[in-house]
Amino acid sequence: MRRRFAGIVGLGILIASMTMLGAAPALKPFERGTWQSVLKGHAGRPTLVHFWGVTCGPCKVELPLLGQFAKDHPGIDVVTISADLVPNLPAATQSMLDKAGLSSTENFIFSDGFVERLRFEIDPAWQGDIPRTILISRDGTITTIEGSAEMADLEKWSGQQLATH
Amino acid sequence: MVRIGLLGIVALALLPGAALAQMHGQHGSEAACEEPALRCATKVTPAFGPDGTLWLVWMAGGQVSVASSQDAGRSFSAPVQVTTKRLNLDWGPDARPKIVVDRKGGIALAFSIFRDEAFNGQVLYTRSADGGKSFAELKPITANNESQRFEALALDQDGTVFAAWLDKRNRVPAKEAGQKYEGAGLFFASSRDGGATYTEAALARDNTCECCRLGLTFAAPGRPAVIFRNIFDGGVRDQAVMTFTDVSNPGEIHRVSNDDWQINACPHHGPSLTIAPNGTYHVVWYTNGKARKGLFYAHSRDEGRTFSAPMALGQPGRNPTRPYVLAGATGTVMAWKEFDGEKTSVQMTISRDDGETWSPPKTISSTTDTSDHPLLISSGRQTYLSWMTKADGYRLTAIEDQP
Numbered sequence: 357m358r359r360r361f362a363g364i365v366g367l368g369i370l371i372a373s374m375t376m377l378g379a380a381p382a383l384k385p386f387e388r389g390t391w392q393s394v395l396k397g398h399a400g401r402p403t404l405v406h407f408w409g410v411t412c413g414p415c416k417v418e419l420p421l422l423g424q425f426a427k428d429h430p431g432i433d434v435v436t437i438s439a440d441l442v443p444n445l446p447a448a449t450q451s452m453l454d455k456a457g458l459s460s461t462e463n464f465i466f467s468d469g470f471v472e473r474l475r476f477e478i479d480p481a482w483q484g485d486i487p488r489t490i491l492i493s494r495d496g497t498i499t500t501i502e503g504s505a506e507m508a509d510l511e512k513w514s515g516q517q518l519a520t521h
Numbered sequence: 522m523v524r525i526g527l528l529g530i531v532a533l534a535l536l537p538g539a540a541l542a543q544m545h546g547q548h549g550s551e552a553a554c555e556e557p558a559l560r561c562a563t564k565v566t567p568a569f570g571p572d573g574t575l576w577l578v579w580m581a582g583g584q585v586s587v588a589s590s591q592d593a594g595r596s597f598s599a600p601v602q603v604t605t606k607r608l609n610l611d612w613g614p615d616a617r618p619k620i621v622v623d624r625k626g627g628i629a630l631a632f633s634i635f636r637d638e639a640f641n642g643q644v645l646y647t648r649s650a651d652g653g654k655s656f657a658e659l660k661p662i663t664a665n666n667e668s669q670r671f672e673a674l675a676l677d678q679d680g681t682v683f684a685a686w687l688d689k690r691n692r693v694p695a696k697e698a699g700q701k702y703e704g705a706g707l708f709f710a711s712s713r714d715g716g717a718t719y720t721e722a723a724l725a726r727d728n729t730c731e732c733c734r735l736g737l738t739f740a741a742p743g744r745p746a747v748i749f750r751n752i753f754d755g756g757v758r759d760q761a762v763m764t765f766t767d768v769s770n771p772g773e774i775h776r777v778s779n780d781d782w783q784i785n786a787c788p789h790h791g792p793s794l795t796i797a798p799n800g801t802y803h804v805v806w807y808t809n810g811k812a813r814k815g816l817f818y819a820h821s822r823d824e825g826r827t828f829s830a831p832m833a834l835g836q837p838g839r840n841p842t843r844p845y846v847l848a849g850a851t852g853t854v855m856a857w858k859e860f861d862g863e864k865t866s867v868q869m870t871i872s873r874d875d876g877e878t879w880s881p882p883k884t885i886s887s888t889t890d891t892s893d894h895p896l897l898i899s900s901g902r903q904t905y906l907s908w909m910t911k912a913d914g915y916r917l918t919a920i921e922d923q924p
Binding site (some may be wrong): 376400410411412413414415434435469470471472473475478480481483484485486487488490502503 | 550551552593613614635636640729784785786788789792807809814838839840842858860863871884890891896898911
């Protein structure tokens with residue numbers, strides 16, 4: 357009886373664990389040096405990096421559109437970075453990503469209180485306005501879109517990227 | 522073996538939580554510590570009282586507190602907590618608690634909280650009638666329940682407290698009518714009893730940018746003046762100034778500069794306005810427009826109708842940010858932050874001819890970790906830089922003492 361109970365508990369933990377393991381990867385901390393890792397990690401692949409934040413109105417509108425874009429373009433690496441000032445809110449951030457269909461993309465959250473330094477590493481001219489999207493071509497060419505991106509522009513860019521493959 | 526396997530799975534299952542927990546460490550925080558104390562504050566706002574007492578209001582550990590200093594910021598009285606419970610205070614980059622101290626020593630405060638999980642804001646206010654020993658129960662500045670943020674307070678010569686803020690209430694009728702609603706409304710109210718009660722909120726201008734601080738002051742007795750990021754035709758988010766006819770009636774808006782910053786985003790970077798005793802308006806702002814990018818200064822000698830050509834501030838490669846301007850007894854001072862890749866410095870310049878010419882910029886303070894916006898404050902005789910830093914705590918630096 358005891359063994360059976362233990363077995364059921366064990367099975368429960370196993371199922372719960374598998375669910376966790378099968379679920380979206382947790383938000384990754386974005387710290388000093390992370391930007392260079394992102395660039396290196398996606399080098400040679402067309403990559404869309406989206407900066408947003410949970411309190412930003414235009415971001416709330418754009419995020420689901422980006423979720424659809426990611427779904428429609430498996431050949432493009434999509435990376436999101438929550439760039440609100442710390443204290444950032446991992447639960448709220450993850451919830452908005454989930455709702456936008458961005459659970460399975462590579463998702464970061466600013467995790468260094470010295471945000472000026474984080475932003476400076478990404479773009480010394482960036483003052484923190486969000487949303488902001490950086491398109492990185494296969495050859496490393498960077499195009500920055502300030503404010504909400506037009507999905508037609510993203511389609512055009514991804515079309516060019518995938519055509520040259 | 523089975524047990525180890527299960528433990529391993531349990532450990533794996535707990536990993537994501539552990540990773541997130543680590544991110545709440547001090548390194549990842551804007552604050553040096555998590556208590557309500559001044560040294561843990563992320564946002565500190567100063568005001569001088571009529572007797573030269575320096576008053577500070579700050580956000581720390583989810584609480585808002587007030588303390589005073591009789592020796593220009595070297596030592597402070599025991600803090601008085603304004604909030605009775607930990608609140609989800611508005612931590613947005615351009616948010617901060619506000620304070621004005623009237624001639625009788627009455628203290629009016631206002632600040633924003635996030636009132637729900639969708640980050641809808643609410644502006645709360647309170648006052649102290651006993652010289653900062655105690656504060657009245659917090660009240661919302663308006664009964665309306667739509668989002669409000671970015672409040673500003675200014676004090677008139679007769680003791681009237683004027684409040685302005687950004688308010689999303691007009692998105693409701695727009696949505697009901699099936700219309701798109703951009704930005705937020707610039708709303709205002711005033712108090713004739715030192716900030717104990719405010720008049721009903723009124724609209725000054727609809728569809729302004731929703732996420733930047735306001736600059737608010739008085740142009741003349743009874744005439745508030747506000748600078749804000751407006752949304753002009755085509756979604757262009759450039760600066761505008763409005764001088765009120767009186768505390769109940771808004772005036773016309775005038776564009777400060779045609780920067781042509783068309784962006785559907787939250788710049789999180791508001792302007793600053795000061796009006797000299799001779800009536801000159803001095804303004805500083807940030808733009809990333811097609812016409813110009815960076816920090817700029819301009820002045821107006823016709824009550825904010827027309828402005829001088831924008832003058833660029835700061836070194837472009839050093840990300841100049843958070844500009845502030847204040848007309849004081851010995852000149853008009855501007856301060857802003859620059860970042861060199863390792864440390865943040867506060868730069869200042871002073872004009873002794875009402876904004877015609879400016880001294881070469883110089884560094885007056887610096888820090889190696891995150892910091893609040895640099896603010897300027899005048900005691901009437903002297904202008905000071907008020908600056909909260911994570912690494913070095915709170916600093917009040919006399920501008921005129923700088924070599």
